Amino acid sequence: MAGDRRGVANAASVLRTVLDHGPVARSGISPLCGLSPAAVSRQTTGLLRAGLLRELPDPAGRAGSGRPRIPLDLHTGAVGGPVAAGLHIGVPASTFSLVDLRGQVLARRAFPHRDPRDPDLSGLIAAELGRFLREYVTGSRPLLGVGAALGGWVRPDAGTVVRHPALGWRQRPLATELSRALGLPVHVDNHARAVAGAEILFGHPAARRSLVHLFIGNVVDAAFGIEGTVHQGPGSAAGDVAHLPVPGSGAVCACGRTGCLQAAASDTALGAEAVRRGIVPDPSVPLLVDAAAAGDPRADRLLRERARDVGRAAALLLDVFNPAVMVVTELSGVLHEGYLDEIRAAAVERSHVCDDPERIIAPHAGPAVLPQAAATVLLDPLFRDPAGLTWECEITSGGYGLG
Structure with a gap:
């Protein structure tokens, strides 16, 4: 756990290997992460001392002859697990x-x-x-x-x-x-x-190669990651897609233009439209989703309209970045596969590079x-x-x- 950059990289490599493959014995870590057995031993000792790893009982229950292959895992125990x-x-x-x-x-x-x-x-x-x-x-x-x-x-x-x-x-x-x-x-x-970082760390394996994440809430944002790193850009300003044009949308935006993603598809816009149509009493997207789940066809129709708007905007991002996976965080799509399928269909229909709807996924953590x-x-x-x-x-x- 030395402070030099090689030590930092080695410790991170061991910890990520245990995250991906644990429980795993020390001897199994070396071929998985490419470090020497001696380097793995040094780093696991430091990570155990820091409380980030823990030793589990030998699954074979061996005693006596032979060196036990004690598995290591991340320390998630109720006692001592950070x-x-x-x-x-x-x-x-x-x-x-x-x-x-x-x-x-x-x-x-x-x-x-x-x-x-x-x-x-x-x-x-x-x-x-x-x-x-x-x-x-x-x-x-x-x-x-x-x-x-x-x-x-x-x-x-x-x-x-x-x-x-x-x-x-x-x-x-x-x-x-x-x-x-x-x-x-x-x-x-x-x-x-x-969310992009969580997907890279804990979610879909392909996300570590490349991903685009589109977040649809009261604020509309996006993120791009490649080779396990989420792009920040100068001043950490990357990801502002509020004014990304939604093909076919006539929603009026505060910026003076029409068809901006924030105006067409944000939770604020959706909630206001749901109230205007008399579907829900308050501008609440969770209420709208509940109404659709309870069988209100007006709520279902409005959510599908939003999903298609999101899908058309997603197609633009797919064409620009062509990621291994595209993660879409949008409440109805997270909770109900049918709305995610609506997003997928609209995106694939508009995209010039993506013909596989399965590349478009909801966040692995769900709700x-x-x-x-x-x-x-x-x-x-x-x-x-x-x-x-x-x-x-x-x-x-x-x-x-x-x-």
């Missing part, structure tokens, strides 16, 4: 979560926003997140810190929300605000990049996509530099507590 807190900040509500090293969501809670433009919203979120963590984090499980994800333009390196129009945030030092309030390390990123993705904002740096994050979080001395 956890990451996740915070997804949406417009109507925030979601809190606790996630283990395999991306499994152990607990979560929604926190509705009374006023999304309250200037003290981040303070209210921090206070409620602190109560959530005090309830669910015990001394037996070290807390690594907090991963926070939200829409808009986010600079992870500075921990700053550059621009989030729906919340009224500009140049908001969110990581610093949350860290001071909670007494924990906090990493922040855009939610489209967070837990945002709780998992938010925590991945913290877990992804851990898997890239296990020593760096464990030193930051003092995991070997029991993790952080909350006062």
